[in-house]
Amino acid sequence: MSAFRASSAAFRAFRATPRASYNVPRFQPHIGNTLSPQYMMKWVPSMAIWGASAGVLVTVLLSGVPLFQKDVLDKTPVAWFYEDKTPDSDKPF
Numbered sequence: 001m002s003a004f005r006a007s008s009a010a011f012r013a014f015r016a017t018p019r020a021s022y023n024v025p026r027f028q029p030h031i032g033n034t035l036s037p038q039y040m041m042k043w044v045p046s047m048a049i050w051g052a053s054a055g056v057l058v059t060v061l062l063s064g065v066p067l068f069q070k071d072v073l074d075k076t077p078v079a080w081f082y083e084d085k086t087p088d089s090d091k092p093f
Contacts, residue, residue, distance in 0.1 A: 030036040062068040 028036055028038075059073075063073065
């Protein structure tokens with residue numbers, strides 16, 4: 001009769017684990033209970049997309065206003081816009 005002998009896989013399953021490292025608590029800046037830098041970084045991509053979309057919408061909606069064209073679009077090198085070359089006599093207003 002042979003004695004029961006555990007396989008090497010069974011021995012590896014019950015190996016000793018290393019001690020858990022001791023974590024020193026560090027101050028995490030926050031406002032209130034939930035507003036921390038880690039929490040706010042989750043919202044940065046979403047706010048950037050909404051902000052850029054709002055800026056494009058305002059530019060498109062106000063691109064026909066002469067004051068906006070003169071004050072903003074003419075002074076912004078990246079904002080190309082359609083310049084209306086229709087003579088004043090052909091414009092209804």
